[in-house]
Amino acid sequence: MSENRRPPLALYIHVPFCVRRCHYCDFAVTRSAEPPVDEWLACLARDMLEWSEELGDPGPIRVDTIFVGGGTPSLLGGAGMESLAELLAGHFEWEAGQVEWTVEANPGSLTLDAARRWRNLGVNRLSIGVQSFDDGALEWLGRLHDAVGAAAAVERARAAGFENLSVDLIFGLPTGVARSWGDDLERAVSLGVTHVSAYGLTAEPRTPLGKLVATGSVRMPEEDQYVDEYCNAVNILSKHDFKQYEVSNFALDGYECRHNWHYWIGSEYLGLGPSAHSLVEGRRIWNVTQWSAYRDAAKSGSSVREGRETPTRADRRLESLWLGLRTRRGIDLAAHAIEAGLIRHWVAEGWAAMSDGVLCLTPAGWLRMDGLVAELDSRLANDDD
Numbered sequence: 001m002s003e004n005r006r007p008p009l010a011l012y013i014h015v016p017f018c019v020r021r022c023h024y025c026d027f028a029v030t031r032s033a034e035p036p037v038d039e040w041l042a043c044l045a046r047d048m049l050e051w052s053e054e055l056g057d058p059g060p061i062r063v064d065t066i067f068v069g070g071g072t073p074s075l076l077g078g079a080g081m082e083s084l085a086e087l088l089a090g091h092f093e094w095e096a097g098q099v100e101w102t103v104e105a106n107p108g109s110l111t112l113d114a115a116r117r118w119r120n121l122g123v124n125r126l127s128i129g130v131q132s133f134d135d136g137a138l139e140w141l142g143r144l145h146d147a148v149g150a151a152a153a154v155e156r157a158r159a160a161g162f163e164n165l166s167v168d169l170i171f172g173l174p175t176g177v178a179r180s181w182g183d184d185l186e187r188a189v190s191l192g193v194t195h196v197s198a199y200g201l202t203a204e205p206r207t208p209l210g211k212l213v214a215t216g217s218v219r220m221p222e223e224d225q226y227v228d229e230y231c232n233a234v235n236i237l238s239k240h241d242f243k244q245y246e247v248s249n250f251a252l253d254g255y256e257c258r259h260n261w262h263y264w265i266g267s268e269y270l271g272l273g274p275s276a277h278s279l280v281e282g283r284r285i286w287n288v289t290q291w292s293a294y295r296d297a298a299k300s301g302s303s304v305r306e307g308r309e310t311p312t313r314a315d316r317r318l319e320s321l322w323l324g325l326r327t328r329r330g331i332d333l334a335a336h337a338i339e340a341g342l343i344r345h346w347v348a349e350g351w352a353a354m355s356d357g358v359l360c361l362t363p364a365g366w367l368r369m370d371g372l373v374a375e376l377d378s379r380l381a382n383d384d385d
């Protein structure tokens with residue numbers, strides 16, 4: 001496909017470094033207080049070269065959104081982000097003032113100088129990993145910052161000229177961790193953020209938290225608490241005019257994350273860095289997960305790709321249901337050949353709403369989304385047989 005016919009895509013860059021690993025974290029990260037930024041950039045350049053070969057030297061690729069995620073991208077500082085921007089400008093093009101350019105930041109490493117330099121580059125959205133404004137909860141989670149530091153980071157971002165500000169908050173902590181989830185939500189709102197991502201804590205088996213749960217040293221909360229806290233987020237944030245536009249995401253009008261919408265509506269995205277995933281020309285392609293393996297492959301001139309696949313019809317149907325139902329856009333019943341009778345009980349139970357042939361899950365539906373999607377997919381698969 002020529003560059004001119006390709007709609008501007010979503011570009012993701014993975015920064016695989018964190019000062020230390022939080023107790024619950026299962027992401028592709030490596031401990032490093034002073035990341036080898038030049039080495040990482042050289043590997044990204046090699047990754048990009050592979051893309052040029054894959055796409056037949058397409059020339060500059062137009063991008064609609066850029067998302068620098070991690071890990072801890074704020075460890076790049078001002079100079080690291082400037083070098084990254086220079087590298088990207090050699091391969092991609094975007095319209096200044098039109099692009100949505102997000103960087104994830106942790107409160108402890110987001111300096112005013114770095115935030116100002118990012119803003120000058122055209123970064124216009126920050127997503128800050130706050131998780132809680134409660135010191136006890138932050139310590140229990142293994143975070144490096146405290147509540148004062150979290151609020152100060154939001155203030156620094158604003159002082160640097162960012163008004164499109166998101167915070168991540170985490171709920172579903174064990175009952176032994178004395179924290180008020182409602183207070184955390186109110187605190188975020190009072191700081192004037194425009195977007196909140198609220199994620200439920202999960203105890204992944206490989207993490208320190210997962211091991212404590214497996215030995216019985218920590219008990220994860222009962223389902224009732226999880227449901228209550230999720231519903232609290234919906235109620236408190238909606239009271240402050242935040243609209244829930246996806247299972248975990250809430251925004252004031254005009255501040256939804258455009259980058260994530262690219263994933264959810266199934267448009268193309270291209271990822272650079274360890275563990276980055278891409279969907280390009282109907283193919284899913286993903287990179288090796290660990291930084292050391294990615295670095296060694298890039299340095300030796302081998303491929304940094306770990307796998308690729310072309311989704312089957314069944315894969316595409318499941319993904320389309322999954323992505324559509326997680327957002328407020330929902331799914332069009334006719335486009336998916338779904339008989340209204342199949343989902344009538346969802347509406348009766350209050351899990352979904354129907355309007356003009358479009359089915360959307362309610363917050364009660366989002367709480368049981370896995371089961372609902374699996375049920376619908378298997379009914380449709382049976383109809384295919």
Ligand code: SF4
Pocket residue numbers: 017018020021022025026027029070071072106129
């Ligand atoms: S800061 Fe984020 S990516 Fe890094 S260890 Fe903690 S949870 Fe994982």
